[in-house]
Amino acid sequence: MEYTVPMREEYPFYLEPLNTEQRRAVLHTGKPLLILAGAGSGKTRVITTKIAWLIREQGMDPRSILAVTFTNKAAREMAERAILIEPRAGEAIMRTFHSFGAWFLRRNGNLAGLDSSFVIYDDDDVVSLLSGIMENAPKPEVKQCAHNISRAKDYFLSPSDPLLASIDSRKKFRAIYASYEERMAQIGNVDFGDLIKKPVEILRDQPEVARRFRERFKVIMVDEYQDANVAQFHLLKELCGPDTYVCVVGDDDQSIYRFRGAEVKNILEFPDRFYGADIIRLEQNYRSTNPILKAASSVVDYNRGRLGKTLCAEKGDGPLPVLTYLPDQDEEAKFCAEKIESSVKKKETEWQDWAILYRTNAQSLGFETLFLRMGIPYRVVGSLKFYEREEIKDALALLSFLVNPRDEVNFRRMVNKPARGVGLVTVDKIAETADSYGGNLIEAGRNTELTQKARTGLNAFFKVIEDARALLDGEKDGDEKKSPAKKKRKGLVPGTGLSACISKIVKDSGIAEYHETRDDVTGNNKLNNLQELINTASNYPQTREGLLEFLENIELDQARLDNASQDTQNSVTLITFHNTKGLEFKRVIMTGLEQGIFPREDKRGEELEEERRLFYVGATRAMDELYLTSCLMRRMYGKTMPMQPSLFLREIDASCLQINRVVRGFETGQPMARHSFNPYNFDNDKEKNSRLEKSSGWRRGQRLFHENYGYGAVMEVKDSEDGPVVRVRFDNGKETRFLSEYQGGAFEKMGDDY
DNA sequence: TAGTTTTAAGTTTTT
C-alpha cells in the first residue's frame, strides 16, 4: 500500500490527533504494557492506532496480532476503525475471549476429546442437562448449581479442585459438577466456561500446540481488561511466550461484571503478573463536560481499593446534571418523554442523541408503552433476547441436534414437539440404549424396541433430520417440489444458502405449523420471528460448516439478531446500565435512582462498590447533558411501594448537581437546596390519607422502634375490616404490618430526622 | 398423555 499523504513533523499523520500520553501508548514496545484508560479517554483510538502502527511502521504481519475484547460489538468496531487507518488490519484476529475460545477449540478441541462439530450450550441448556443429573431437585436449586458450575469455570476450578468449596460449600456440589462434566463430555458439546477453560488445559497439556500459538501471535492486546476473569487471565498467560508483546487496556472504576467472575485483581496485579510492565495513564477525557465528570467521579470516590485517577475534561464547563424527584414511574416515563420530545421539536437534538438508562430490563416496559403511544421512536438494547424465544430455541435445537446426534438435551426438547406420540418413557428408553451406541441417539432410536405409535413418530422425526442433513451434505433432492399442496398456508419463504435448509427443517418438522396455530390464539408473531431467523442465515453457505458457524455466531452474539429485528436508525435508546459500556450519547437520563432499585437493597461492601462503579459507567456515557430521576413511589409485583432516594444521590458532590421536584407532572421550577427536599413529605396526598393517619395515629414516613426488630419507618397506612393497618419496613429490610388499634403499643414513635 | 386451568412465585446485571 502506497501512502501519498505527506508526513508532517516526525510522526506518521495518523498519530497527529493523539495527545502525548496516547502517542506514548501507541509507540510503546518491548515490555508488557498496562494502559489505565479513564472513561472517554480515547482508548479504542489508541488500540486501533497501535494495531495500524505495528503493521505500517514495525512491519508486523497482521495475522500475528491478536486483539481480544468482551463484546462482539466492540470487536467489530475495533476492526472497522483499525481498517480505516490500515486496510491490512482486517487480517488481524479481533475477537471476543469466547469467540477466540470457540475458534481455538474447533481446531484443537480433538486434543481434549472434543469433536469439531460441537455446539455451545447456553444457560438454559445447561439447566436442562443438570436437571437430568439432579433428579427431582427443585428448579431453583438446579439453577443455583448451574450458576455455581459456571462460576467455578470462571475461576478455572475443576471438580477435583480443593478450592471448589469457596464457590459452593455443599459436599455434594463436587459430585454434581463431576457428573455434569462427564455428561457434557458424552454429549460432546461445551458451555460458555469451557470456551475459556478447555483451551487453557490444552495449551498446558500440549506444549506443541502452545509453541505454535506463541509463535504465531507476536502481539496480544486485551480491551476492557478489568472485566477479565481468572480463567481468561490464565488463557492470556498461556498464549504469551517470552517474546510476546502484551498490552492490556482497562479502567478499574468500570469493572462491573464481578457477579460473572470478573476479577479487578487482574488489573490491579498486572504489573506483578507480567514482570517489568510499564503503566501509562490516559486521564484526558474527551467525551463529557466537567460537571458530568465531577458528579460521576464524586460517587466512585467513595469506593476503597481503587487505583485512583484524576480525569480532566477537555470540553470544559457545561450545564449541571439535573436531578428530578417524581411521584411515580408513570410520571417518570412522562417526564422523560416530554423532555426528549420538546428538545427534539426545538431542533435542539435528534432522537438518537438520547438514552434512557435503567438498572433492570423490566423497567423498560413503562417507557416502551408510553413512547409507543406518543409516537416517539425508540430501540431497546438487549432485553428480551431474540434467541431466548421459544420458537427460536426450538429451531436452533433442531439444528443443533442435526449437527450432533449425541445432543440429548436438544433431542429431548424437540423429539415430541409437535406431539408425535413419543413420550417421556420412550425417550428415557432411547437415552439408556444410547450408551451402547457411543451416545448416538439416532442409532439408539433405530435399535430400540418401541410401541407402534412411538416407532411411527420417532421415524417421522428422524426423517426430518435426515432430509435436512442430505441437503447440507450436498445431495440436491427435489423434495421441495414434492409436497407443494401441503404448504398452502401463508408459509415461510425459503431464501438462499443456509436459509433454505433451515426453512425446510422448520417446516417439515411441523415447528412452523405448531407456532403458527399458536399465533392465531395468542396473537404473537412467532412465525415472523422464525422467518427472521431464516433470513439471517442466508449469508452462510449451505454446508455443515456453515451451519456450525451460524449456530456459534448466534450463541456468542445475540445482539446481532436483536438489532436486525429493530429499526435502529434515528431513535431514543432504552438500555440497562450494564449494556451502556463503551457507548456514548449527547444526553443521558439515568432513571430509577432509588434505594432497592439502584443500588439493589441487598448490596453491601464489595458489591455496593460494584453498583457505584455501574453508576459511574452510566453517568460518564453523557457527553453534554445528564439527567437523573428518582421516584417517591414505585409499582412492583403489582403493588405500589414507597421508595427512598438512592444512596448515590447523596454522594454526588453538591456543587455539581441541580435538584428539582416534580409533583403530579408539573415542575415547581424552583431549584431546591440540597437537603430541603423530604421525599416523605406527603402534604399533597389525598384527604383520605390524612384522615387515616389521624385515626390510626400513624403517618407515612414516621420513624419508629420495636423491641425485637429495631428501627424502621412507616411505609403505608391502610384501611381494613379490623381498622387501620400500618405497614412498616425496618432498617434491616424486613417488613411487617400491624393493626394500630390493637398492636400499636409495641411500636415506639421516634422523632423524624430525614 | 396432551392440553388446559389454576396457583405460586418473582426481577439484577451477560459472554
Added chain:
DNA sequence: CTTAAAACTA
C-alpha cells in the same frame, strides 16, 4: 402485573 410451574381434566 407477568410468567413459570404444578395440578387437573378430557
